Amino acid sequence: MLEDLSGRSALVTGASSGIGAATARRLAAEGADVALLARREARLESLAADVEAEHGVETAVVPADVRDEDAVTAAVERTLDSFGRVDVAVVNAGVARGSDVASMSTDDYRTMTDTNVDGSFFLARAVLPHLVETEGTLVFVGSFAGQYPRPFNPVYAATKWWVRGFAHSVAAQVGDDGVAVSVVNPTEVRSEFAVEGETFEERFDPGEVTEPEEVADAIAFAAMQDNSAVQELDLYRRDKFGGW
Secondary structure (H helix, E strand, O other): OOOOOOOOEEEEEOOOOHHHHHHHHHHHHOOOEEEEEOOOHHHHHHHHHHHHHHHOOOEEEOOOOOOOHHHHHHHHHHHHHHHOOOOEEEEOOOOOOOOOOOOOOHHHHHHHHHHHHHHHHHHHHHHHHHHHHHOOEEEEEOOHHHOOOOOOOHHHHHHHHHHHHHHHHHHHHHHHHOOEEEEEEEOOEOOOOEEOOEEHHHHOOOOOOEOHHHHHHHHHHHHOOOOOOOOEEEEOOOOOOOOO
């Protein structure tokens, strides 16, 4: 593993809260300059100020909606303008809407597929040429739901199955170019991620499920590999299989 990420830069999507914000802080703690991508610019500005003050790194606020391919491309270019390179890209932005297939609206279906699937593709497509230049790392945040059949919200689960399959296939395509591609699969994470209007922060008490910082640690572990690559890392709460 690398001793730290000094001299390197990272781009994190969904950076305004939860896993994304925790990952930005964690990578900055290892010395990486960090570009923060999300829709909520005020949140990003506040996080950037905190990260710079706490860790003495540079940050770039690159507000964008991952569903907008031109905005994603522009965000990657702004990252390059700020840091001159991209060594780590974290594909984290994701949403869940509705649950039951028979009653799900087309808008909810489109929101999940546009964000979780298209957004992952747009970021990967825009950043991969630059990761080839640095022999960098592309990390996808997957999910337990992308590995096992899920009666609750099959559409969300299907988007995460897509992310996981896409990531592994991209790994096969760019491995010869020196790019590492990793997938980190958490179970429930206590964050602003919402299901049917209730966030996981509201649903779970501290310590009851995985914390964003634990996922950020796993992402940092993948990002700090030198010649090897973490293909897949599952981060499950200890009692996840207790009722099976």
